[in-house]
Amino acid sequence: MTASGNTFFFPWEVSLMEWLQGNLGDTGISIFSFFSMFGEELLLILILGFVYWCWDKKMGRTLGMSAVLGLVLNATAKNIVLRRRPYFDHKGIKILRVVEPEADILDIQAQGYSFPSGHSANAANVFGSLAVNLRKRWMTILAIVIPLLTGISRFVVGAHYPTDVLAGWAMGLLCVAVVRLMQKKVKNPLVQYGILLVIGLPGFFFCRSADYYTGMGLLIGFIGGMLLEERAVDFENTRRPLFMVLRLVGGLAVYFALNTLFKMPFSREFLNSGTTPALLLRCARYALLAFVEFGLYPLVFRLEKRGGEAVGIPKDTP
Numbered sequence: 475m476t477a478s479g480n481t482f483f484f485p486w487e488v489s490l491m492e493w494l495q496g497n498l499g500d501t502g503i504s505i506f507s508f509f510s511m512f513g514e515e516l517l518l519i520l521i522l523g524f525v526y527w528c529w530d531k532k533m534g535r536t537l538g539m540s541a542v543l544g545l546v547l548n549a550t551a552k553n554i555v556l557r558r559r560p561y562f563d564h565k566g567i568k569i570l571r572v573v574e575p576e577a578d579i580l581d582i583q584a585q586g587y588s589f590p591s592g593h594s595a596n597a598a599n600v601f602g603s604l605a606v607n608l609r610k611r612w613m614t615i616l617a618i619v620i621p622l623l624t625g626i627s628r629f630v631v632g633a634h635y636p637t638d639v640l641a642g643w644a645m646g647l648l649c650v651a652v653v654r655l656m657q658k659k660v661k662n663p664l665v666q667y668g669i670l671l672v673i674g675l676p677g678f679f680f681c682r683s684a685d686y687y688t689g690m691g692l693l694i695g696f697i698g699g700m701l702l703e704e705r706a707v708d709f710e711n712t713r714r715p716l717f718m719v720l721r722l723v724g725g726l727a728v729y730f731a732l733n734t735l736f737k738m739p740f741s742r743e744f745l746n747s748g749t750t751p752a753l754l755l756r757c758a759r760y761a762l763l764a765f766v767e768f769g770l771y772p773l774v775f776r777l778e779k780r781g782g783e784a785v786g787i788p789k790d791t792p
Contacts, residue, residue, distance in 0.1 A: 479582060503631070509627040512621075513591075513624045523721070528711060541596070545592075552590070552592075553587065588634055594643050602650045684748070699768025
């Protein structure tokens with residue numbers, strides 16, 4: 475599906491983006507492009523995995539709820555507003571960091587719509603949630619600086635208008651506030667998960683971009699993983715550096731292995747086709763991925779006690 479949708483912008487946005495791309499130089503653009511990483515999938519998995527698997531399971535659950543809610547709401551908003559990306563309509567703006575490298579840059583179903591910025595929302599969401607839960611000055615500073623630089627990077631690389639970024643920041647902070655309020659008012663986790671599903675499910679009736687189905691798959695898998703972990707796994711966090719590293723490395727290995735395995739039976743053309751079966755398969759893939767990572771993978775942590783005793787590593791202190 476080639477680029478379609480709505481085009482609207484303020485003239486100053488286009489002028490600013492063209493000026494930045496024309497004057498920052500390769501080094502400046504590379505520096506800003508680097509900060510886009512803080513709103514991307516891999517780093518968010520590392521942060522969430524570290525908090526959930528290693529540091530504080532309860533905080534990780536809260537962070538995960540906010541993150542998956544943000545993914546779904548952001549994609550839903552994109553499919554309502556249907557704003558085309560700036561490089562679709564302005565020859566003076568180049569796309570310097572493609573959202574989906576394997577797809578055509580004008581395939582709006584794969585590359586997603588422009589408003590609001592998902593990277594900006596993700597950074598504000600995750601780092602904002604960490605700041606609210608940790609209540610440390612250094613984390614509050616990071617929660618301001620990193621989303622700021624991430625957002626700026628998105629219009630420097632030509633993927634979003636500045637107003638997309640402003641809306642993304644607002645979306646991320648809204649998700650943090652909604653989850654925090656929900657946890658204060660609703661004590662039953664099952665009801666909390668039900669609320670998240672009710673918020674997300676309407677998008678199945680009108681969303682046609684891959685990012686919504688990714689988000690809904692992660693939401694469904696996250697909920698399933700949480701229910702399994704609470705009832706059958708009940709793992710313990712660790713502060714032992716060796717096991718923290720092993721948990722993170724193992725989690726990433728599982729992620730990459732399953733991501734590759736689930737794609738193998740299907741052609742790249744089908745996976746990127748944007749058809750209803752392809753989108754539903756994408757949702758199922760990410761649901762299974764999240765279910766394994768949050769529910770099944772922590773079963774491996776039971777081996778740590780035996781392994782730690784064998785090599786003489788002391789137990790965690792309370």
